Amino acid sequence: MSQESEYSxxxxxxxxxxLKHDREWDYELERIVEAVEEKDAKKIGLQFPEGLKRRxxxxxxxxxxLVPEDVTIMLSGQPCYGACDLDTYLMKRTDVFVHFGHxxxxxxxxxxxxxxxxxVEVTPIIEEALETLEPAxxxxxxxxxxxxxxxxxxxxxxxxxxxxxxxxxTRRGDDRLTHEGQVLGxxxxxxxxxxxxxxxxxxxxxxxxxxxxxxxDKHVVIADPVNNVVTVADxxxxxxxxxxxxxxxxxxxxxxxxxxTKIGQGRWEKAQEILExxxxxxxxxxxxxxxxxxxxFDMDAFVNTGCPRITTDDGPxxxxxxxxxxxxxxxxxxxxxxxxxxxxxxxxx
Amino acid sequence: MSQESEYSxxxxxxxxxxLKHDREWDYELERIVEAVEEKDAKKIGLQFPEGLKRRxxxxxxxxxxLVPEDVTIMLSGQPCYGACDLDTYLMKRTDVFVHFGHxxxxxxxxxxxxxxxxxVEVTPIIEEALETLEPAxxxxxxxxxxxxxxxxxxxxxxxxxxxxxxxxxTRRGDDRLTHEGQVLGxxxxxxxxxxxxxxxxxxxxxxxxxxxxxxxDKHVVIADPVNNVVTVADxxxxxxxxxxxxxxxxxxxxxxxxxxTKIGQGRWEKAQEILExxxxxxxxxxxxxxxxxxxxFDMDAFVNTGCPRITTDDGPxxxxxxxxxxxxxxxxxxxxxxxxxxxxxxxxx
Numbered sequence: 001m002s003q004e005s006e007y008s009x010x011x012x013x014x015x016x017x018x019l020k021h022d023r024e025w026d027y028e029l030e031r032i033v034e035a036v037e038e039k040d041a042k043k044i045g046l047q048f049p050e051g052l053k054r055r056x057x058x059x060x061x062x063x064x065x066l067v068p069e070d071v072t073i074m075l076s077g078q079p080c081y082g083a084c085d086l087d088t089y090l091m092k093r094t095d096v097f098v099h100f101g102h103x104x105x106x107x108x109x110x111x112x113x114x115x116x117x118x119x120v121e122v123t124p125i126i127e128e129a130l131e132t133l134e135p136a137x138x139x140x141x142x143x144x145x146x147x148x149x150x151x152x153x154x155x156x157x158x159x160x161x162x163x164x165x166x167x168x169x170t171r172r173g174d175d176r177l178t179h180e181g182q183v184l185g186x187x188x189x190x191x192x193x194x195x196x197x198x199x200x201x202x203x204x205x206x207x208x209x210x211x212x213x214x215x216x217d218k219h220v221v222i223a224d225p226v227n228n229v230v231t232v233a234d235x236x237x238x239x240x241x242x243x244x245x246x247x248x249x250x251x252x253x254x255x256x257x258x259x260x261t262k263i264g265q266g267r268w269e270k271a272q273e274i275l276e277x278x279x280x281x282x283x284x285x286x287x288x289x290x291x292x293x294x295x296x297f298d299m300d301a302f303v304n305t306g307c308p309r310i311t312t313d314d315g316p317x318x319x320x321x322x323x324x325x326x327x328x329x330x331x332x333x334x335x336x337x338x339x340x341x342x343x344x345x346x347x348x349x
Numbered sequence: 350m351s352q353e354s355e356y357s358x359x360x361x362x363x364x365x366x367x368l369k370h371d372r373e374w375d376y377e378l379e380r381i382v383e384a385v386e387e388k389d390a391k392k393i394g395l396q397f398p399e400g401l402k403r404r405x406x407x408x409x410x411x412x413x414x415l416v417p418e419d420v421t422i423m424l425s426g427q428p429c430y431g432a433c434d435l436d437t438y439l440m441k442r443t444d445v446f447v448h449f450g451h452x453x454x455x456x457x458x459x460x461x462x463x464x465x466x467x468x469v470e471v472t473p474i475i476e477e478a479l480e481t482l483e484p485a486x487x488x489x490x491x492x493x494x495x496x497x498x499x500x501x502x503x504x505x506x507x508x509x510x511x512x513x514x515x516x517x518x519t520r521r522g523d524d525r526l527t528h529e530g531q532v533l534g535x536x537x538x539x540x541x542x543x544x545x546x547x548x549x550x551x552x553x554x555x556x557x558x559x560x561x562x563x564x565x566d567k568h569v570v571i572a573d574p575v576n577n578v579v580t581v582a583d584x585x586x587x588x589x590x591x592x593x594x595x596x597x598x599x600x601x602x603x604x605x606x607x608x609x610t611k612i613g614q615g616r617w618e619k620a621q622e623i624l625e626x627x628x629x630x631x632x633x634x635x636x637x638x639x640x641x642x643x644x645x646f647d648m649d650a651f652v653n654t655g656c657p658r659i660t661t662d663d664g665p666x667x668x669x670x671x672x673x674x675x676x677x678x679x680x681x682x683x684x685x686x687x688x689x690x691x692x693x694x695x696x697x698x
Binding site for chain 2: 075
């Protein structure tokens, strides 16, 4: 098994979102063509997240019609799971580098970000979600969050809820987030609002599960307009797994400390801190953090300073306990068990 | 399935070679310590091939005893399949970068290469192989090749054969090879000798299979001192697979052209050549070439300009036909079927 080979719960690749709606998405080719002309580019690099990779050749076809014949178009074949996950090899070796499907994590003129918005209607599923939210008459406050893909309809969502008497609480989160109300798999600061319930509008369970783990005190209602279903986020199974992993790691002697080399997933200070404090810790650097890559290392447990979602969502697939830095502190006895919380990322690159 | 998750036939990880003998191998720590002192290094990067990764922490332990306390030791967690496959991320970010287990592919002061020699006896299995070789009285000429791991006993092998009346033919191969008689998974130029039979001494089937495919006219005898077995290389199954893949690709319209970004596996000109000649070809760049990474691309067939062994050994695991550049030329009708031959690499980085 490997990170690429099996779908984790809530995996965006299962939603079919891209397949249903991509024909009407706007790839902003004119922005790319302008950049090619401006820079007299000879190489264009295109990066798509997993669910949109199959669109790459078609976008390349369309671009070929618009740029000079001597321009080479390169498609990134690297896995891509977010704006944190730029193909830096391609970025450094192309004159114009385009990252599709995610909003910018940091302003840079090295990357053209093309956020792709879903054209799926959101109000019908929010209408349905009203039955699962606390009634506005009793609990008017409701947080509202969504993903980059549905950001184009954020005001529509807000208006719909306000028309039904809700007091919609939103915020922009922190520097890692581009938009008001936006969440990432590793950052739910936009849900840090004065409301006991939060409505998440978006496809899949990947984001709302993180949201519920980060805010265990809130009632998280999921309105999924892609799969046309309303559910309530349930973190019980995941939390049990986390406690289980921490307990199993308590006996560990040799620790592998993973430093992820992906541009937006590295926490060097955190890794150094653990190493300095533990003579039985070994620093392991890698981009894709997969069970196969770690199986060759003879460790008792791992602490992953990279993407927290690999730890929480793929955790059970590793041959040894895989913990977040916070969970590591509990396992080695530096923190009490009740301090267990969801690991999030707040800086930019 | 992924490149890392399943063992291909002849995979070195199956030989147990590293497990049996690594305790007595020489990691040349003094060379590393000297380099640390000379450069006043603060970061040391260590890279091990898959079969030796489990030794990494122990080598790190030993090094820690010898270098100043403020030096950080980093273990590469990237897959590593040869001297062609340096962890360039780690190389660029450490003051001293050490690559274990392979002989240098190119002279560079950026890398300390520590070739690890097996201490396994080779003459007993060569003795046994005499029964499978043509008798010296009838066919005295025999080519002799081995891998970097057994290079320390190459003269012993030669002497043994010469003492039995053989006329041992050896050569250094080309620039990609460090030693006389050495083969790589992608280069068998050292077997290009005036002899109809070749004795390969080494563990596993990975190398002799490539050797037999590259030299189909030669009788290739495998003397495996690690698994203590003598066999004759049989390429029939592999050649059938290759012909099958070429035939299946003949109907392909959309081609994915893979450019591998690993330092020693890129053939840019080859990739460009294919792209310029075929309007339905798309350039895809990646480091690890795995079935999972390609499944997301909607192509009819792929041509891999990177490591030929991924194409030949892992080929059947990809969802669409995966060809070498030579096989591609046959599939699109530029070359006749009888020109099918094994793909090899001859340049250095």
